[in-house]
Amino acid sequence: MGALSHLRVLDLSRVLAGPWAGQILADLGAEVIKVERPGNGDDTRAWGPPFLRDIEGENTSEAAYYLSANRNKQSVTIDFTQPEGQRLVRELAAKSDIVIENFKVGGLAAYGLDYVSLKAINPHLIYCSITGFGQTGPYAKRAGYDFMIQGLGGLMSLTGRPEAAEGAGPVKVGVALTDILTGLYSTVAILAALAYRDQNGGGQHIDMALLDVQVACLANQAMNYLTTGVAPKRLGNAHPNIVPYQDFPTADGDFILTVGNDSQFRRFTEVAGQPQWADDPRFLTNKLRVANRAELIPLIRQATVFKTTTEWVTQLEAVGVPCGPINDLAQVFADPQVKARGLAVELPHALAGIVPQVASPIRLSETPVEYRRAPPLLGEHTQEVLASLLGVDGEWFAKLRGDGVV
Numbered sequence: 001m002g003a004l005s006h007l008r009v010l011d012l013s014r015v016l017a018g019p020w021a022g023q024i025l026a027d028l029g030a031e032v033i034k035v036e037r038p039g040n041g042d043d044t045r046a047w048g049p050p051f052l053r054d055i056e057g058e059n060t061s062e063a064a065y066y067l068s069a070n071r072n073k074q075s076v077t078i079d080f081t082q083p084e085g086q087r088l089v090r091e092l093a094a095k096s097d098i099v100i101e102n103f104k105v106g107g108l109a110a111y112g113l114d115y116v117s118l119k120a121i122n123p124h125l126i127y128c129s130i131t132g133f134g135q136t137g138p139y140a141k142r143a144g145y146d147f148m149i150q151g152l153g154g155l156m157s158l159t160g161r162p163e164a165a166e167g168a169g170p171v172k173v174g175v176a177l178t179d180i181l182t183g184l185y186s187t188v189a190i191l192a193a194l195a196y197r198d199q200n201g202g203g204q205h206i207d208m209a210l211l212d213v214q215v216a217c218l219a220n221q222a223m224n225y226l227t228t229g230v231a232p233k234r235l236g237n238a239h240p241n242i243v244p245y246q247d248f249p250t251a252d253g254d255f256i257l258t259v260g261n262d263s264q265f266r267r268f269t270e271v272a273g274q275p276q277w278a279d280d281p282r283f284l285t286n287k288l289r290v291a292n293r294a295e296l297i298p299l300i301r302q303a304t305v306f307k308t309t310t311e312w313v314t315q316l317e318a319v320g321v322p323c324g325p326i327n328d329l330a331q332v333f334a335d336p337q338v339k340a341r342g343l344a345v346e347l348p349h350a351l352a353g354i355v356p357q358v359a360s361p362i363r364l365s366e367t368p369v370e371y372r373r374a375p376p377l378l379g380e381h382t383q384e385v386l387a388s389l390l391g392v393d394g395e396w397f398a399k400l401r402g403d404g405v406v
Helices: 018-026 083-094 116-123 146-152 177-200 210-216 219-228 262-271 275-279 286-291 293-304 310-318 330-332 336-340 380-390 394-401
Strands: 006-010 031-036 050-053 058-063 073-077 098-101 127-131 204-209 245-250 251-258 322-325 344-348 353-356
Touching: 006 018, 006 083, 018 073, 018 098, 018 127, 018 177, 031 083, 031 330, 073 380, 073 394, 083 116, 083 380, 098 177, 098 210, 127 251, 146 177, 146 210, 146 219, 177 204, 177 210, 204 210, 245 310, 251 293, 251 310, 262 286, 286 293, 310 322, 310 353, 330 336, 380 394
Parallel strands: 006 031, 006 098, 031 073, 098 127, 127 204
Antiparallel strands: 050 058, 245 251, 251 322, 344 353
């Protein structure tokens, strides 16, 4: 039994941030009911190619994007723009512990599915709202997507090649990182609200915003600005506070060198055949190396091209200097450590036979993550869930379907 197997989550969210939180809770054992629009469902079901392929190599209707964030859930299709659909969702909320939604501010109030309305029928409910800008403030009613938040929230001012370099300019992160981080923070907030409820018995409303999360995750770069008043600039793959801590060319590609202290730097210089660098007054300490970055980095680049990536990684690892290759995803999933940790799993799938999944990184000794269900087909569990939780019999279900409610 998973750590959260006693909980039921009503997931009204779509795309990534909300579904990501729902999937984490589901992996930890919670029963997660994903409510989707009849006919279309979660927007990401159509965000392809690529699509999952069946055993004959033909595309199914399931986009890879959707499959990344909806494992271990049940899909129920309900049109809650209709009064009967609203009633069904309210009854499901009355029997749930948590609701996750990412509609625009006030968007669910018209259907009686906002926090105030659902709290009236379930005062113990934990209701997590995820929006671009939060429930308050001058931008509250704006739509917000990961890419625009990466720009507005400062991340893209830090990501990309330096201004003077060829190809300079802002670059977004290669995955929707703000959405992912918001899903993670939302999960933490939900677990905190559960802990409060266990002690005090009451539910609460959680107000999560992509912009808030993005700014919070600027971490040391935000503090670099707040403590100096100077906005950090793009440094490519270099670190603003540590040198050397970036990519370097090798005889057959590139590798990453992450020197975290002065003793590691000395050991690196010995492997590089340049021990005099460690005693150079310009490079004695990290503070000096940061100040003299422009002098040191070209020297290192001239030295690293004489060994292959494998040679650098092998020799530096032997003396305890952190480093590594720059892998593509084929190399990632072929890596022996990735394999040993079981980071790729497969689940039975109704259309494709099996569906690959990226495993959860959570390792719990007593209540391990479980992989119970593949990401569901649209409406796959509608009749089952409505029958088991709300007592909807076959005749009633047929009427609901005939009226387009489910």
